[in-house]
Amino acid sequence: MERPSMTRLLHPSVPAQPGGTPVASPIFQTSTYELPRSPVAAEIAAAVAPTGYYTRYGSPNAREAEVMLADLDGAEAALLVGSGMAAISAALLSNVRAGTEVVAQTSHYTAALTLLRTVLPSYGVDVLLVPQESIADAVSPSTGVVYVETPSNPTMALTDLAAVRAAAPHAIVVADNTFATPYNTRPIDFGVDLVVQSATKYLNGHSDVTAGVVTGSADLVARAWETARVLGPVCHPFEAWLLARGLRTFPLRMARHNTSGLAVARFLAGHPAVDAVHYPGLATHPQHDLARRQMAGHGGMLSFTVGSAEAAARVLGSTKLARNAVSLGGTETLITHPASLVFAHQSPAELAASGVDPALLRLSVGLEEPEDIIADLDQSLSTL
Ligand SMILES: Cc1ncc(COP(=O)(O)O)c(C=O)c1O
Numbered sequence: 001m002e003r004p005s006m007t008r009l010l011h012p013s014v015p016a017q018p019g020g021t022p023v024a025s026p027i028f029q030t031s032t033y034e035l036p037r038s039p040v041a042a043e044i045a046a047a048v049a050p051t052g053y054y055t056r057y058g059s060p061n062a063r064e065a066e067v068m069l070a071d072l073d074g075a076e077a078a079l080l081v082g083s084g085m086a087a088i089s090a091a092l093l094s095n096v097r098a099g100t101e102v103v104a105q106t107s108h109y110t111a112a113l114t115l116l117r118t119v120l121p122s123y124g125v126d127v128l129l130v131p132q133e134s135i136a137d138a139v140s141p142s143t144g145v146v147y148v149e150t151p152s153n154p155t156m157a158l159t160d161l162a163a164v165r166a167a168a169p170h171a172i173v174v175a176d177n178t179f180a181t182p183y184n185t186r187p188i189d190f191g192v193d194l195v196v197q198s199a200t201k202y203l204n205g206h207s208d209v210t211a212g213v214v215t216g217s218a219d220l221v222a223r224a225w226e227t228a229r230v231l232g233p234v235c236h237p238f239e240a241w242l243l244a245r246g247l248r249t250f251p252l253r254m255a256r257h258n259t260s261g262l263a264v265a266r267f268l269a270g271h272p273a274v275d276a277v278h279y280p281g282l283a284t285h286p287q288h289d290l291a292r293r294q295m296a297g298h299g300g301m302l303s304f305t306v307g308s309a310e311a312a313a314r315v316l317g318s319t320k321l322a323r324n325a326v327s328l329g330g331t332e333t334l335i336t337h338p339a340s341l342v343f344a345h346q347s348p349a350e351l352a353a354s355g356v357d358p359a360l361l362r363l364s365v366g367l368e369e370p371e372d373i374i375a376d377l378d379q380s381l382s383t384l
Contacts, residue, residue, distance in 0.1 A: 027241045048222045061240035072182040075215035084198025086233030087212030094227040098124030104147040107354045136167035149176035154338040154362040156278035158287040165191030183254035201329030204246040257300030260370040273384045275305045300365035309358035321376035328364035
């Protein structure tokens with residue numbers, strides 16, 4: 001019996017197939033690429049984000065998503081990485097060194113807060129955290145980087161991007177635009193230098209991928225790429241392919257998130273068991289005027305308080321359609337209790353500084369019929 005040949009197994013001869021170009025992109029599920037035997041190989045190795053060299057450096061699937069993401073943000077370039085936190089880390093670490101002054105918010109996504117409060121200071125970076133409304137006042141000529149998040153998770157407070165840009169003309173301004181998305185706010189139009197987003201959320205939109213993106217000028221994105229190349233948070237080809245697939249319906253999904261988000265916010269605002277609703281699209285939002293200037297629509301994220309932590313637990317425990325899960329921006333409605341879950345890594349004092357009320361619930365309004373989402377909330381609030 002002839003033994004299988006390892007060489008033949010490793011070098012199969014595949015006959016060419018008749019037919020045309022695939023309409024859906026193939027997935028380039030390879031870690032490495034055969035290189036030309038010429039000095040061109042060294043040129044490929046030295047390029048920024050080559051797509052045919054080694055997948056930690058880039059891939060055709062990542063590039064396809066990057067082209068779409070840069071276009072959505074009105075940016076020169078985009079870098080796709082393996083999570084929103086990887087995007088935030090690459091954007092910040094590529095622009096700080098020991099002694100750099102960073103001004104950021106007291107209210108940020110929890111892991112970004114840990115990066116700002118613990119990781120950056122441990123490398124000698126000076127981080128000043130201030131309430132969102134004071135950011136423009138807190139910057140000084142020695143500020144090197146300003147990091148903002150608008151609307152912020154989970155308080156739904158806004159940062160005035162144009163005011164920050166005007167107050168810090170010399171600094172690199174980085175904005176987390178995960179909640180607004182480029183459908184509702186394009187931070188680059190307000191003078192922001194680098195936009196970071198968790199593509200895990202609305203950009204992919206189906207709760208089946210973790211990914212992150214940095215967009216901005218080609219120079220700043222190349223610097224972020226160099227940091228990501230060294231730290232290694234790859235967005236793998238299949239995830240990049242799924243993201244590019246999700247992006248094809250992004251505007252359709254966002255239009256629905258906007259109308260359903262507003263409908264649910266209005267319902268909650270009129271409910272007697274609800275103390276406060278935080279949604280920039282409501283006229284009662286303290287920064288509604290800024291929301292009108294800075295946001296084309298207000299998305300599907302909102303938070304609301306219901307009297308006490310116990311009452312919040314009761315509502316959370318009795319929704320039937322809205323599922324109790326972290327993350328957001330998917331097709332399905334999700335509800336979560338930020339004080340106990342999302343902020344599990346913050347101390348009580350840090351939680352208070354972030355403005356997270358123990359009675360606060362955060363809702364990611366999905367693509368179900370809005371009346372079904374409202375009926376579910378109505379029945380869960382009736383348990384109070
Ligand atoms: C506003 C915001 N930024 C960044 C992140 C981090 O994204 P990822 O979980 O993809 O790392 C999140 C995650 O929830 C978020 O809500």
